[in-house]
Amino acid sequence: MTAVVHPLQTAHPPILIEGNANFTAANGVVAGSGTPSDPYLIAGWLIDASTANAVEIRDTTAPFVIRDIVVGHSNPGAPFNYAVYLVNATDAAIQSVNVTVGALGFYVLRSTNVSVDRVNVDSGASAGLYAAQPSHLSVTNSSFHAGGLVSNGEGLRIVSNRVSYIKVGGARDIVIDHNLLDGGGNPGWIRLNWTENAMVSRNDGVGEILTGWAGGGNNTQVIGNNVSGGAYGIRGYYVQNLTIGGNNVSSQTFAAVTLQGSSGVTVFGNRIAGSARGVYLDMVKDVLVASNDFDSNAKQADTLSGQHVVWNETYPAGGNHWSDYSGNDLCSGPQQDVCFGPDGIGDTPYGIDANDNDFLPLMMARPNPVPDSPPHAGLQVTPGSGNTSTTFRFDASSSWDAEDPASTLAVRWDWESDGVWDTTWSTTKVAMHQYPQPGAYVVRLEVRDSAGQTGNASANIDVLSATALAVSIAATPTSGTMPLTVSFSSDVTGGTAPFQYHWEFGDGSTSNVANTVHIYITGGNFTVWLNVYDGVGTFAQSSVLYVNVTPAAVNLAVTPPTQYVAGSAGITVTFTASVTGGTPPYTYLWDFGDGNQSDQPSPSHTYSRNGSYRVSVTVTDARGQSATQTFDLAIPPHSIPSGGSLLAPFVLAAAVAAALGFAFLWRRERRRGRTPPTTPRP
Template identity: 30%
Template sequence: MTGESAMIPGGGSPSDRTLRAFVLSAILAFVVAGTGSVGALGAQKDRGHVPATTAPLVLPGQTTHSPILILADADFTSSNGVVGGSGTASDPYVIAGWDISASSATGIDIRSTTAHFVVRNVSVHSGASNHLGMFLFEVSNGRIENDTVTDNQGGIWVVSSHSVSVVGNNVSGNRGHGIIANSPDMLVQGNRVVGNEDMGIQLASGWNVTIEDNNVSRNAYGIYSIGSWNDTIRSNRIDSSSTYNVEIDSSTDIVVESNEIGNGTAGIVLFEAKRITMRGNRFTNDSVVWYGSSVDNFATHSISEDNLANGRPIVYYRDCDGRSLDGAPIGELLVANCTHIRASNLSFAEVDGAILMAYVDQASVLSSTVASATLVGIEFLESTNVSVISSAISTNPGADISIRSAQTVRIDANQFTGHMLSASGVQDLLFRGNSASGGGGTFVDVATNVTIEGNALAGYYDGISVQNGRRVVIENNTVMNMDGYGILASTNDTIVRRNRVLNASLDGIVLFNLGNALVSENVVDSARTGIVLDSATSVRVLHNSIRNANTSARDDRGPENSWDDGYPSGGNYWSDYTGVDNCSGPNQDVCGPNPDGIGDTPYAIDGDSRDSYPLMAAPGANTPPHAVFGIGPIVGTLSTVFALSVRPTDAEDSPDVIEVRWDWEGDGVWDTPWTTQKDANHQYEVPGNYTVIVEVRDTGGLTDEASTSIVVDGVAPVTTLYLAGVAGNADWFVSSVTVTLSAVDERSGVGSTYLRMDGGQWLTYAGPFAIDFDGQFLFEFYSTDVAGNAEAIQSRPVRVDREAPIVTAAVAGVHGQNRWFITPVVVTLTATDATSGAGRIEVRTNGGPWLTYAEPVVLADGSYFVEYRAMDIAGNLGATHAIPANVDVDATPPTFTSSGPSGVVTSANVVLRWSAEDNGSGIAGYRVSVDGGPVQPVGNTTQYPATLPDGDHTAVVVAIDQAGNVRSVEIQFRVDTNVFSFSGPYGGAPTVAIVVAVAVAAVLLLLRRR
């Protein structure tokens, strides 16, 4: 006998998927090896999908053509439907305007080509059981556009090709896959892919494939990616798939963005996938589910909160410590590789999965509601120390709670409608105080240290099923109105005690394939068989009440098991026992007026099994009830109304007649009278840690107590913002800044911390983050505690300027020659800074000290190496800049220190002489002009010979320095070479001599006359 199989939210087992990939490979190999027929595709698995009804459609302007087979570039001929083109990128071959029936072969089959081609405005239909619409193999540079492919074995299949586009086609009503993109560098865009019996669009082992703007509806699968990488699925409408709208199987680095996804069995399924990016997708009655075998299948994704499930954000945490969501309006919660997770007072509806956690530690779900989840309500994979408490969960057809490979699990005081619990590979499981109706019951497989107690289950197929484990306790449960079995166990070291199994269509309590078990104090009323031992050994069955069973008991092993507890404890009560009680004693041979309540003859179960001491009445006039607490929330504020509940069970009484009363403070004083109302509300007036005690009482007056702790927190947490970076001036940072928020709450603990920047959207703080861009920002932040107290919003400005200012220099002056300025030079410096603003400018010349620049710098005569730099207000000091070349200034002309001749020159051969100096750029040369004559350059010589006539003369000597400054000197002189001239060479001596001689002669003549 078997229990329910384990549910895998990813859809199917790994072996199923390996088989599917193998079958696909075999199909493609068959196609490639053939001549256009698909062969094995005629044996497609029926997925229960009803395709859209399509009829062959001949579009206006189309002409009937036989199937086309092209096996090389040379086959692009008119006989093969080519109506134009030369096969180049700018002039591709065109196959267009044809109506093709694929009843005899695949409609268009193109292989092993590199020429550019387009298939356009073609209809392919009526494919036989092994004929595709279009098949491209080892093809490049192809484009399939605006074609209609319907009612074939498959639609458009592109295999082992590249650089192929499938655009704007109608691929509908085919019996297999619609479009296969089993090739790299493909574009699948703007197609209508509707009503195909298998996958709408499949990516297989391809990369750099873009699937966008397609309408993919009512296929078995919508878009299916297997073994692919670096693909993009964008802006598609994917809905109403009979299985999954999108499945990403063993693929890596896939981007799924801006799609409309809805009304499938699942929205997006991640199976063994890594590094999947999801953003901007909108789900309607769908969401995300995942499955994998390593942490990388869960904690490497990027799923942003702009993904919306029924209008609410999908929240994804990974690699985190300490996250709390309390009452947040979210569409789905995904958590991977995190610790200390608390989800409380959340509600979900019409999703595939509500809360999915993988590789988490110390995670709890409290007081949350999941309505109508398709695959799983709450799931934990590979996790430790997890709990679900006081929540209401409904799924169809999946599991309300799914646990896989987990340790230390607590499922307490929840309400279920659907498949209550599916757990596998669990150690230390407590399933307590839950109530449920309808669905698949509780299924636990491969588990150790399991306690299932105090639950009330009604209307399931199998109530409680625990298989392939050990050390299991099933007690104080009420299981009623089962369509299958009440309690099944195939675990060693099992205790089934004090349970009530009422109205089971099959067997009440079944133990199979186990050893060492105790079945005691149970009530089984109305079952096909009361208690069944099947391949079970070392089982003790005692003090049970078996009523109204078609067959009270069955045991296929005989004396290896015991059906009573010996004398005088006795065996079990059997309502169909027909013996009498007239005697007593171990051998029931002491007869008289005082019988012992044990039948005088054994109750025969079969030929080698019997109850030697059957009880004449149900054992125990009354047994105490069992109190199991339900509460939510367990932490609150002074305004919280704590909703408490108790789920009592009793072997004799039904829960509705058991009374309860409450002690809110645990002080020994009962605060409420006895009542049969099992739910109660209480609000505390003073903060504190309280112990709540509930006492239950059955109709016989027997009682039991249970207690739980409540934390009432009246003080909001306090959050501190820390900034780490290089501090500059004026509250600026001059480096990237790491922002860290730290909150403390002394009583209930910190729940969540929120922040926003510059009045934007509030975000949940996930950990330190860096501001690595410049600007002025205002951060607002606050925290809530687990109880729900929220602190007042705080704010803090953050100023970041990592860039130094930009400084420029302008040099103004009159340029002379040889890079010299011949006027004083004005150096003007300007600094700009886009963030904090310019602060100060510094300047220095010739390596001297830095001086603060206050006004333009004037450079007089000299040679200058000018350096400058700037600092912004934040304190960023920029690099030192320099004017590219020395600034050489010589604004002073040369100076003449002497010149000549002057006065009278008594020789016609005159030598002009001068001397000059220049302390700036230095003398470059001289020019001479005599008596307004031509200007003669004389180089650097300081004399100029000239032969001049007698008379007055003027010479101009011009000195030019290296900068181009000019100064002139005028030399005036007289040339007198007349020997009789008093200014002549002999100073007038000849003239005097002549005069004297004449005078002497005159005197002598006069004397003679006397």
């Protein structure tokens, strides 16, 4: 499983390709034309990922291959970049890439038909493969010495790898087969959560296989794995339709098989040994436990609660082998009452608890070969919805079987799930079909292997009538003074859901929801329209409407000066004006009343003489609207003490305070009818 990497790679800077047009020689492409038969080839490079991802490819549809690349990280510290980083890529093959210490592994985001084969990641616990929303991703024959594989999406194949752990959640059509789980000398683990149609088979070195580890999952097969040294062994946590068969599970600190809140479970043909509990059941329903070898567990079975739990099949198949069973085998028959000789089944039941018994316990453990597992049915429908003129493509190419090559598997289709197969068995995995009537359909696929075992998958399809896509829009109000809040609504007819929306509001702003609100903060006459795309790529554009926004009047407020600073040249005053309304930017013109002016928003001006000055400021906006404020400013007498100018502000402040105090006394005496006092001299 170690990657094959050719020597003498040539140094190359990190590669960034955005779009098909950037598959060029300057970006490391050494061959290919970007077709399925002749993909672009990026090969033979030694790349240092200290400053950027070694190979980053975005938004491409052309097929490409990344091969024979060595990725290093000369800088011992961060940033830790990826060897290969794919975003919205299609038809990508990554082969024989060697990732050394310091660099991360592989990252795949929203990409389709990606294969990773014979890669080697030897660069730490955080280095592995991380995939988000991939469609049809395969990882095979690769080694991730300390890292793991993490993915969601659909059509996942993780086969014949060495890896510390595998974590899959929110995914469907999954195969995890024949991997070696190595957590640095400790058992690795496999976790599935909210998965649909998963096969976990023939994996070794596993401490635990947890299905629905945080709750949820449907149609999972756990077949032929070696599981040892964990806590919960093989666990089903709130899952449905779970098969646990042919596994060797031992040395678990809680239980070898742990089932909680699950239904439709079959536990068949497993060796369950040396654990705190053999089987632990709680809140389960419709469970069959049969043909297992319960060997030397501290407690062979522990049932807290359950409905329709059965511990044996009908005669002569029998129940399970229990290492602590002490009964005899002298008789035979379904009731063990035909006493002419043994039949390999104990004559008395094996008591599990007050409510549970294995009525046909086996005297010896039966051979435990890995059972011939049924095939895994993989189904992809393109597009996922359409109308009566849409030709749908049904692809079962991702179907898989542990024993048979995929090419020999036979498939058949039921287009309406009405119980009638519409096609005969065929090894051709792709079929086309058009629905003549609108409706909600469920297509069903059945896959058959050479042993006659079958696997099934289904998909939902919404078919609408073939009405042309159209959109109309409305706005309320369509005119007013800024800031103007306008509500926009849309009405889409025809087409195929789901729809994507793109509003243009005419002022550079956009929105991607069907109905929205927008605030215009500048004046003008704005043109508005809406683009809509349906689920099959059809485009429609609305007619335009206009929103007329009147600029608000310019409102000017002047803050009375509060800072008077005396200096050798006179008294310096700071002025401040605040503006609302209008249309920025604004221009200012201050007239200080002594023949001097300024164009600053908040100027400072020095008056050389005391006295009263008429000050004015005019503000003009970008549309020519203006506002003017005028006020009288009294500048008191001042003097500069011989001790220096540093005391001048305090002397002036004292003078101003005395003047303000005198004004207060003068007003009070006038109100009382008395003669006011004489004004003090500064």
